[in-house]
Amino acid sequence: xxxxxxTPKHLVMGMTNKKSLKCEQHMGHRAMYWYKQxxxxxxxxxFVYSYEKLSINESVxxxxxxxxxxxxxxxxxxxxxxxxxxxxxxxxxxQQGIANYGYTFGSGTRLTVV
Amino acid sequence: DAKTTQPPSMDCxxxxxxxxxxxHSTISGNEYVYWYRQIHSQGPQYIIHxxxxxxxxxxxxxxxxxxxxxxxxILPHATLRDTAVYYCIVRPLWxxxxxxxxxxxxxxxTINP
Numbered sequence: 001x002x003x004x005x006x007t008p009k010h011l012v013m014g015m016t017n018k019k020s021l022k023c024e025q026h027m028g029h030r031a032m033y034w035y036k037q038x039x040x041x042x043x044x045x046x047f048v049y050s051y052e053k054l055s056i057n058e059s060v061x062x063x064x065x066x067x068x069x070x071x072x073x074x075x076x077x078x079x080x081x082x083x084x085x086x087x088x089x090x091x092x093x094x095q096q097g098i099a100n101y102g103y104t105f106g107s108g109t110r111l112t113v114v
Numbered sequence: 115d116a117k118t119t120q121p122p123s124m125d126c127x128x129x130x131x132x133x134x135x136x137x138h139s140t141i142s143g144n145e146y147v148y149w150y151r152q153i154h155s156q157g158p159q160y161i162i163h164x165x166x167x168x169x170x171x172x173x174x175x176x177x178x179x180x181x182x183x184x185x186x187x188i189l190p191h192a193t194l195r196d197t198a199v200y201y202c203i204v205r206p207l208w209x210x211x212x213x214x215x216x217x218x219x220x221x222x223x224t225i226n227p
Binding site (some may be wrong): 031033043044045088102 | 148150157195199201
């Protein structure tokens with residue numbers, strides 16, 4: 001299995017809702033990432049997990065709460081989002097400490113906040 | 115990560131070679147050049163990487179100048195499916211602890227029939 005699977009593919013949520021994005025990989029990668037991408041812009045790094053521990057938080061608002069319950073799974077919990085949080089949310093994974101084989105990205109969850 | 119500069123957009127005819135330039139004049143000795151692409155509505159895809167020698171794989175070739183201040187990604191026979199945004203990124207090969215992959219603005223490549 002050489003894929004990163006993200007669910008759901010599309011999500012529409014209200015500003016008072018709580019929802020979660022899910023990311024799964026079975027490549028044995030021990031580093032996992034969340035990126036946010038607005039239309040016609042490059043992906044922006046949000047969080048990095050290394051061996052299931054949060055290593056980097058790029059000053060992301062607390063309404064985004066990441067969680068890494070095990071080495072294969074990464075969640076992003078969403079609460080009280082704003083319409084400007086509407087974007088494509090990408091998950092990626094890589095071998096810890098080894099960048100030569102690149103990162104593997106999922107196809108993303110397209111989030112719309114209404 | 116060192117900064118890269120890429121043209122915002124390029125066009126190429128189908129079947130011709132697409133040559134995408136990237137300037138990375140502040141690259142450090144331990145930093146590699148990576149290329150990713152993002153086809154519309156998909157996640158970025160790793161293409162190739164290199165340090166100072168030219169590299170080739172089944173997707174593309176990477177030519178890095180001798181002074182390492184610039185590089186060119188070559189898609190030898192571009193097809194319509196190669197239409198995408200191409201990102202040039204420089205970063206160390208080995209990064210202990212947490213890692214970052216930081217994207218610049220990229221080049222939007224359009225392959226025309």
